[in-house]
Amino acid sequence: MEDKQKETAEFEQTENAETYVEADQTAGSEPSDNEGETAETTEEQQRISELETNLADTENRLLRVQADFENFKRRTREDNAAQLKYKSQSLLTQLLPALDNFERALDVKVEDAQAASVLQGVEMVYRQLLEAMKSEGLEVIDSEGSAFDPNLHQAVMQVQDEKYESNVVVETLQKGYRLKDRVIRPAMVKVNQ
Amino acid sequence: MEDKQKETAEFEQTENAETYVEADQTAGSEPSDNEGETAETTEEQQRISELETNLADTENRLLRVQADFENFKRRTREDNAAQLKYKSQSLLTQLLPALDNFERALDVKVEDAQAASVLQGVEMVYRQLLEAMKSEGLEVIDSEGSAFDPNLHQAVMQVQDEKYESNVVVETLQKGYRLKDRVIRPAMVKVNQ
Missing domain, CATH: 1.10.287 (Helix Hairpins)
Structure with a gap:
């Protein structure tokens, strides 16, 4: 005012x-x-x-x-x-590949108790890291099930799947991120024709 | 010029x-x-x-x-x-507790192969994270073996140990960090009397 x-x-x-x-x-x-x-x-x-x-x-x-x-x-x-x-953009952008790898590392299936306990410990660390990044304005871009949007999504594959409507994102190959209202990395997606 | x-x-x-x-x-x-x-x-x-x-x-x-x-x-x-x-200071400061926990999680001793393999995977993630943070100017403060410096170190315990000289940092209880020339978290240390 x-x-x-x-x-x-x-x-x-x-x-x-x-x-x-x-x-x-x-x-x-x-x-x-x-x-x-x-x-x-x-x-x-x-x-x-x-x-x-x-x-x-x-x-x-x-x-x-x-x-x-x-x-x-x-x-x-x-x-x-x-x-x-947008002051945190540069550090956030540099942290994203580590975040991707963290998710891949947590995605392994383990059977024995010790490995499960290790995984549980680092999963907490992953969530803490993500929370710190979110508190600075990082947001995951919605993709799976959304209409394809060239401002948010980068189509790297096309499929024909009758289960989905045309031009809908079928699968996320790499997560996309926004810093507040700015896309800092588009999501890499598979789109239905 | x-x-x-x-x-x-x-x-x-x-x-x-x-x-x-x-x-x-x-x-x-x-x-x-x-x-x-x-x-x-x-x-x-x-x-x-x-x-x-x-x-x-x-x-x-x-x-x-x-x-x-x-x-x-x-x-x-x-x-x-x-x-x-100092633009990354706020995000870096928020990431430090997650980094501490990450180090603690990696510090466990494991015997079985699956747990060791999980640990190895997340250790790579840890190094990648730290590299990203360092590329924005984060530096670990030297402490163990250095002379105690109230600008860099916070003394939380005092010991009497003849192996060390007086006023020397004997052990780091929590790592300290600098962003370029600015201390963003002093190291918590044990000091020799």
Whole structure:
């Protein structure tokens, strides 16, 4: 709410700056017209005309710098917000292959008790890792059973399966991930024709 | 190199701005002195004095805004650099407890082949995770055998052991980590008295 008011204020200031420029250009050219007409220009009048032009120029420059400054501040605020929002992207992207391998390692079938106990221990670690990544905004992209979406899915295989509707994702070959609203890795999928 | 030149340019501008302010304050007060002395002030002279004051004020404001703008730009550059440098800190800090648990899970002694094979698989995952974290600037803090340093180590136990020198870290109870030059978790250690 407050931000919106600021934005409006900035916009008005820029508008004013432009209006000012035009007005001052007219003002600046006036003295020379008078000069021709009256031919009575004293030293003082010349000084006044000089000062008026100079003042108008300086005021214009001030308004321009102020407008530039406000624009720069607004852009900086926007850039910072984006940088903050996606700050974990680089580390998350690097962790994804390890996460894939973790899932593969947990997928083995074991028979003996000791192996099962080891698996159980590292499965807890896997869940803890995933939770930490999710708390920074990581989300798994839904794929199996969803309609194929080229923004979220990368089709690496096509099948013909009457059990599914056309253009539906039949199987996920590699999970896809989003960081908040940004896809950082599309899901690799098998799609029904 | 280019950045350094910019910095110098900014500094000079700020310096000029200050010099300017002083000069203009003197200039601004002159007309009123003359007014008192000559008592011949015509309408034009009054207008000139008015314009001069106005011009000096506007010039001062312009210089101040320019200096503020330059300072803001410099600060923004510095803030951005810091934000970029430590951008992964929040995710890394959240991953550390999972990394601790991973190490504990890998520390079990197993006898049978299947359990050993499971362990071997997840150990590769552990190394891959750690490499990804290191590539973003994570570093393990040296502790065992090092002199105790309160900036890097948190002493949670004291021992008396003649094998070690005084004030030396005898054992690490929990690994400490740095992100580049910043300690994000001190090592919890046992120190020799």
